[in-house]
Amino acid sequence: MLRLSWAGFRERWTLFIGAALTVCLGVALVQSSLLLLLSAVTLEPPAGTSAVDRMRFDEANGASAALISVTLGFAALFAVFIISSTFAFTVEQRRRDMALLRLVGAGRRHVRRLMLGEAVLLGAIGAVAGVPAGQAVMAAQSALLVRLGFLPEGFAGQWRGWIPFASIGVGVVLAVVSVLVAARRAARVRPLAALRDTGEAARVMTAGRWVSGLVFGAGAIVLAALAPVGGAVGGQAMALNVSICAAIALAMLGPVLVSLLTRLVPGAGVLGMLAKANVRDNVRRSASTAAPLILLVGLLLGQAGASSSFxxxxxxxxxxTTKAGLVVESIGPGDGRLSGVPGVLDVSTETSMPVAVTTTSGKAVNTRIMSALVIDPAAYGRVHPGGSELPGLRAGAVVAGPGASGYSPGDRIGVRIGDTDLGPQPVVAAVPTAIGGGAALLLATGTLPAGLLAGAPSRTFVTLDPRADRSRVTAALAAAGTVSELDDWLTRDGANRSATSTRILLVVMGVAGLYALVGVVNAVVIAAATRRREFAAARATGLTRRQVVRMALAESSIVTFLGLLLGLVAAAGTYAGVLATTAAVTGTATLDLPWRLIAAVAVSAFLVTGLTSVLTSWSATRGQPVALLGAQE
Incomplete structure (x- = not known):
């Protein structure tokens, strides 16, 4: 059977090369993300780093590792989905071949073995090519992470000797598993039904697709409904995951949805009507082309819209929630230097420090590096009225900050800053959690030695006497640090938040999005490669070569439109979760959509699929129609 599989591969290489390509790129992407994650979690700070700076390094490195973990998750999701979709599509395109084998004496077991043999060959070829390709992808991802500031200069992913074996194994397993279900279905179909495309062979939806689509759809609805009660942290996580479940559900239900929605698309002229008929009549092909586009648009626009909105x-x-006139950014606490400036009524300094927080749950002990603010409780309450005056905050106690997670008032947690171990501390209160995050802990001034705070960054919110000369006060405060009007500081802070969200999205979705786009192109190429006789029949009935190409372009445009539409529906699920979460946490429903990105994705999708369709259909119509019709299929 392996020899027959290899012969089939050589004969239909145009059909199989796309499947091998998806394995290659999927293995490369997952391998790269995995190596970067392993390299990031084992990264050591430079020699001679102080204890506090080491904690800052570990805090930043932990955030980078979490970001790469999300990237790895998306890479694996795209790889599994696109590889399985491509292989299932490849099997579907060969249904008539399998029927002919059955008619000449092959049993179901032989058909399954043949397809699995082809999957092993394709998976091995793609995985072997994916190992060196993964090195190139890792270099590109490393450079991107360093350039965007998530990893330090000079960082490079470290090679692991076991990676080639794991990558090849994963590639082969994904290929075999992807083919297994489709092969079993193809082997169950009666040969004559497959040749005539009737009965079981004509079914576009299997029980597995129905169950998967409905389960993921129900999951999306549940996540969107629970997001408002998940709080600032849990609500955001659930809202972000809505589009993932929704995109998978819509892709699984694609054959039904594409058939229904195609009827609503207007068809202009004879070629438009033919294009609509082709999309409906071969809905498996149309749904397979739309599936990676649904996943790409749903996840990319869903994540982008959610990040921008949050x-x-x-x-x-x-x-x-901030009441002040000016903000002074400096190094070290500035209360003493600033409170005595003429014209200053009140100051509240927030000094940022890394802190190791140890929590226990039963016998499990967990230590995480987080951020803390050293504050004066009364002054903090006056600048941030929602946090009250925190009367319980003192030396020997802590308050859960706006970014707290995993502990609440009444708990006792271990607190360490650098080499200074504060021991178990009671959590005496909590300020409201913030949708934008923030410090995990609030510590009272006097808790830490002054020398430990001397090199820490701080911001001081200054309230001015209405009768004071603002320019003179600003000039006096400038001796302590950088002075900004509160509105200017808030605007800059908002711009920094948006820039950070954009950088995170670029890291998480950048390479995976390109892979999904390759999956879309691959589906278009595979579909056109099997339509030579169909195009020849169209030309034999009176259409010119240019008309056939225009018809194929119209089909591609319809499928692209439907893929974009269903992807936007998936993204809309996340937008609903965002509105509900922001309304529950902040009291104001907020939605900030990336219109430029939406337009760019739509235009790019039409350009890429349209150009691919034109090139492949032009190539597929070379030669005389009679010769193509008379050739062996």
């Missing part, structure tokens, strides 16, 4: 909500929340 950043905007966090900025507006901070604007509403």
């Amino acid at each position: 950043a905007t909500a966090g900025h507006e929340e901070l604007r509403r």
